[in-house]
Amino acid sequence: MIRVRALRKRFDVHERSPGVAAAFRSLFRRRTRPVLAVDGIDLDIAPGERVGFLGPNGAGKTTTLKILSGLLHPTSGEVHVDGHEPRRREDAFLKKIMLVLGQKQQLLWDLPASETFELNRAVYDVPRAEYEATLRELYDLLELRELVNKPARTLSLGERMKCELAAALIHRPCVLFLDEPTIGLDVTTQATVRDFVKRYNERSGATLILTSHDMGDVEQLCPRVVLIDHGKLVYDGALDRLVARTRPDKRIVLRFARPVDARDLAHLGSLVQHDAGQSVLQVHKDAVNAVVGHALAQLPVSDLLVESAPLEEVMSELFKRGRSGPGDRPGADMSDEAGEASR
Amino acid sequence: MSLRNTARAWPTLLRVGFAEAVAYRAEMFIWVLATTMPLVMLALWSTVAREAPIGRYGETEFTAYFLATFVVRQLTGSWVFYDMNFAVRNGTLAMRLLRPVHPLWTYAAEALAAMPLRLVVSLPVAIIALVVVGSRGITHDPVLWGMWGASVIGAWLITLLVNLLIGCASFYIESSLKLMDAWLVFFFVLSGYIIPIDLFPAGLRAIVAWLPFRFQIGFPVEVMTGAHDRAGALALLGGQWLWVLAGFVATALAWRGGLRRFAAYGG
Numbered sequence: 001m002i003r004v005r006a007l008r009k010r011f012d013v014h015e016r017s018p019g020v021a022a023a024f025r026s027l028f029r030r031r032t033r034p035v036l037a038v039d040g041i042d043l044d045i046a047p048g049e050r051v052g053f054l055g056p057n058g059a060g061k062t063t064t065l066k067i068l069s070g071l072l073h074p075t076s077g078e079v080h081v082d083g084h085e086p087r088r089r090e091d092a093f094l095k096k097i098m099l100v101l102g103q104k105q106q107l108l109w110d111l112p113a114s115e116t117f118e119l120n121r122a123v124y125d126v127p128r129a130e131y132e133a134t135l136r137e138l139y140d141l142l143e144l145r146e147l148v149n150k151p152a153r154t155l156s157l158g159e160r161m162k163c164e165l166a167a168a169l170i171h172r173p174c175v176l177f178l179d180e181p182t183i184g185l186d187v188t189t190q191a192t193v194r195d196f197v198k199r200y201n202e203r204s205g206a207t208l209i210l211t212s213h214d215m216g217d218v219e220q221l222c223p224r225v226v227l228i229d230h231g232k233l234v235y236d237g238a239l240d241r242l243v244a245r246t247r248p249d250k251r252i253v254l255r256f257a258r259p260v261d262a263r264d265l266a267h268l269g270s271l272v273q274h275d276a277g278q279s280v281l282q283v284h285k286d287a288v289n290a291v292v293g294h295a296l297a298q299l300p301v302s303d304l305l306v307e308s309a310p311l312e313e314v315m316s317e318l319f320k321r322g323r324s325g326p327g328d329r330p331g332a333d334m335s336d337e338a339g340e341a342s343r
Numbered sequence: 344m345s346l347r348n349t350a351r352a353w354p355t356l357l358r359v360g361f362a363e364a365v366a367y368r369a370e371m372f373i374w375v376l377a378t379t380m381p382l383v384m385l386a387l388w389s390t391v392a393r394e395a396p397i398g399r400y401g402e403t404e405f406t407a408y409f410l411a412t413f414v415v416r417q418l419t420g421s422w423v424f425y426d427m428n429f430a431v432r433n434g435t436l437a438m439r440l441l442r443p444v445h446p447l448w449t450y451a452a453e454a455l456a457a458m459p460l461r462l463v464v465s466l467p468v469a470i471i472a473l474v475v476v477g478s479r480g481i482t483h484d485p486v487l488w489g490m491w492g493a494s495v496i497g498a499w500l501i502t503l504l505v506n507l508l509i510g511c512a513s514f515y516i517e518s519s520l521k522l523m524d525a526w527l528v529f530f531f532v533l534s535g536y537i538i539p540i541d542l543f544p545a546g547l548r549a550i551v552a553w554l555p556f557r558f559q560i561g562f563p564v565e566v567m568t569g570a571h572d573r574a575g576a577l578a579l580l581g582g583q584w585l586w587v588l589a590g591f592v593a594t595a596l597a598w599r600g601g602l603r604r605f606a607a608y609g610g
Contacts, residue, residue, distance in 0.1 A: 011606060071437050071607045091345050094443040106438040108359065110366040115359055122355030123444045125348065151366075 001175065001207045002045035002068065007077035009038040009063055009231075037063040038074075039231035045209065047174075050201055052222030052239070053211040056319040060231040061211040065177045068209070069099040081175060095124055098173040102180035105160065106167055107152040113163035114148040117170055124171035131170065138166040141196055158189035165196065176200070178210040182217055194220050215311035227318070240308070246318055247309040250288050252281045254295055255303035268294060282309075349448045356449055360456025371460050378416055384537050385409035398542050404568070407480025408539055410472035411564045416536070417465035419499040419559065421454040427510025428519050431601075434608040447507055447598060454503055482569035490576045494563040497583040501559050504590030511594060514601025529554075535561025541570070555590075558583040 012032040016022050038060045045051055053061040066072040067079060070086035070093065079086055084093035107116045121131045139145050142162045147155060155163065161181065168176070178197065182190040198221055201208045212218055218225060218239065225242060227235035235242055251272065254265075259276040268291050269283035283291050288306055295301055308314075364371060388405040391397065400408065427450060430436035439446040473481065482488065509526065512519035531537055534556040540548060551557050562583055566576050 066437070066607050069441065071440055072605070073603050089440065091348050091443040094441065097441075099437075099441055101437065104435055104438060106441070108363060111359070111362055115362060119352075119355055119359050120442075122352040123348075123442045125351060 001047040001049070001082055002043065002209075003078070003080045004041055004043040004064075004068075005078040007038050007041040007043075007064070007067065007079060008036065008075045009060075009067060009072060010075045011035045011037055036231050038067065040077075041228070041231075041233045043226065043233065043236070045207060047207055048201070048205045049224060050198075050208040050222050051210070052218040052225040053209065053228060054218060054225050054315065055228040059228045061228050062179050063231075064228065065099065065179055065209065065211060069097055069177050070094070071099070095171060096173055097175045097177065098168040098171070099177040099179065100164055100168045100181055102161070102178075102183040105152070105164060107160065107163055109153050110151055112149045113144075113152055113155070113167065116152070116163075116167045117148070120167055120170040126171055134170060134172065135166075138169060141199065142166055142192065158185050161185060161189065161193060165193065169200065172204060173206060174204070175207045176209070178208065178212075180212055180214075181210070182212065182214050190214070190216065197221060215315060219311055229319075239311075243308050243311065243314050244285075246314045248285050249282045249309065250285050251307050251309060252283060252288065252291060252295070253303075253305040253307065254279050254281065254299065254301055257300040257302040260299055264299065349444050352444050353448070353452060356444070356452035357456045360453040361459060363453065364457040364460050371457070372464070378420065379413070380531075380537065381409040381412040381416065384412075398539075399570075400539065400542070403476050403480050407472065407476045407568050408564060410468060410476070411481075411567045412536060412560060414465045414469050414472070415495060415498065415560055415563045415567070417461045417468075418458070418495050419502050419563075420461070421499070421503045421506050423450040423454050423503065424506040424510040424519065424523050426450070426453075427507065428513045431510070431513035431605065432518060432608070434606070436605065437607045440602075440605075447594065450507060450510070451503060454506075480568055482567060484569075484573070486573055487566055487569070487571075487576060490573075490580055491563060491566045494558075494566050494576075494580055494583060497580070497587050498559050498563050500587045501555055501583070501590055504587070504594050505555070505559075507594045508590065508597055511597035511601045514597075514604045530556050530559065533557065534559050535564060540565075555586045558586050 011034070013035050015031050015033050016025075037058075041060075041064060053064065055061050063072065067074050068081055068086055070089045073087045081093065082096055084090060084096075086093060086097075107113055108119070117131075117135065120126075121128075126134070139148070142165065144162060144166055147159050147163060152160060152163065165181070176197075181197070182193050185193065194217060197208065197210075200206060208221070210217060210221060222239060224237065225235070225239045226233060227242065249270075252269070255278050256276075260279065262271060262274045262279075265271055265274065265279055265281060269281040269287070271279060272282050273280040281291065292304065292306070295304070385406060385408075388397075388400070388409070389402050392400055392402045392405050396404075427436075430439065436446065439449055442449075482491075505526065506523075509519045509523050512522055516522070533540075533551050533554060540551055540557055540561045543551060558579075562579055565571055565579075571579065
């Protein structure tokens with residue numbers, strides 16, 4: 001469905017020092033700095049896949065999405081989406097895709113969302129009967145009936161995002177690009193949006209590519225993740241493998257029937273959290289069985305849970321590695337895997 | 344972008360554009376009131392002409408000229424450059440680029456959709472003009488009225504294309520607001536908006552004949568007020584539509600080159 005080879009995108013960014021003198025100088029001489037936002041990415045995505053693009057701010061995720069959706073022209077490289085070259089922006093291509101930008105809106109600001117839906121029906125040439133069936137489905141799934149006749153500007157952020165998603169799906173795109181779709185939403189609306197997006201993918205078989213800093217989005221929606229840093233693809237594979245490689249340690253959550261002293265736990269592993277009724281130990285994955293056996297035998301354990309480190313922590317560690325120097329980039333030890341996955 | 348797709352979506356684009364114009368109706372009426380410069384010039388020049396005619400303009404001719412100017416300005420005005428400049432700078436143009444309709448067509452539809460509200464303002468003025476100046480100051484030739492219609496369409500297109508072209512300049516110079524300010528200075532002086540062009544000194548008149556400004560206002564007003572015979576009006580109409588053609592080509596080139604530079608900033 002999506003094939004990317006040696007993709008590069010360079011921006012020439014205007015730079016100026018602060019102060020009046022610098023402002024005056026910039027009138028006559030503009031200093032620009034080339035920034036390589038995407039630096040040689042290779043990628044293949046099959047129809048119906050759900051893929052998460054991960055990376056710190058400025059890594060090149062959104063730039064890649066914008067190139068894939070035809071908004072930006074690549075500096076060099078090859079991009080094909082369902083057989084189309086996105087930069088050509090042919091009608092047939094635009095009718096197959098949609099990009100939802102969490103921080104931008106396509107809803108007409110002063111008009112009810114229903115007007116945007118009707119506009120999209122016309123521009124995407126959706127037959128009336130199909131349009132009405134789609135709307136009924138979207139109204140039910142996203143609980144939109146009460147919202148669609150209010151001017152978009154009067155909707156809350158969560159209500160607006162639900163309407164944005166509906167507007168994006170009027171023409172039933174077979175490739176859906178989502179850039180930070182849950183940014184700023186409350187927990188309930190986040191769950192609604194994630195559930196809806198997943199259902200859309202499962203029912204329509206649409207390919208879904210998502211960028212998000214909310215690891216909940218990635219965990220729940222994307223079996224496959226692509227890690228981008230400094231414009232380069234540094235990992236491409238299953239999310240759980242990324243977690244296992246970055247943080248091979250496991251966490252054992254122990255709940256006790258009666259208070260336990262921290263000193264009785266210290267020899268079992270690294271104590272991440274401890275209070276009277278519950279403790280969290282971090283241990284190497286190979287030591288899990290031994291530690292669990294020991295805890296059950298020697299401590300008043302009433303409940304026990306073994307889990308991986310939270311994804312937020314894993315990502316934070318990966319990104320910190322990236323910032324610490326070019327020789328220690330996130331996923332640097334995974335470059336073979338990235339190459340394997342993209343082939 | 345196929346024209347067939349655009350044509351199919353055009354009625355909806357116009358309807359939604361009209362709904363947006365109505366949503367801003369208070370602002371729209373205030374804006375219309377702010378474009379009453381021709382009425383101010385009417386009062387000024389009529390007072391001056393009371394003593395003695397200036398050129399071919401007596402009090403009645405000035406009244407007819409500036410009321411016609413007001414009507415033509417209402418029918419041909421466009422400010423889409425402002426939206427376009429904003430959309431390029433903050434990246435919201437991206438949302439238009441994602442739709443399978445050329446964004447320039449959507450801007451054109453929005454400009455055209457505001458027309459009914461403008462007609463609400465300009466029609467009464469046209470009727471008042473007819474009552475006040477009688478039929479003396481306005482042409483009686485149906486062929487010239489036909490040409491007037493074509494000249495108003497040409498004037499609207501030139502104004503729209505200038506707006507789109509200056510909007511496209513935002514791709515290259517980041518903000519094109521000042522460029523429009525500069526254009527408007529020349530437009531107000533050289534289009535016949537505040538002084539009829541045939542009152543310009545001969546040298547300046549010769550220069551203005553080669554520029555597009557006159558075709559935005561002065562020419563349709565001159566046709567309406569009977570300043571040209573059929574042959575003269577037809578020649579000028581040809582000149583006006585050459586400017587329309589030049590505007591199409593320049594805008595298409597600026598758009599194509601600009602898109603390659605579009606950075607889709609933000610989110």
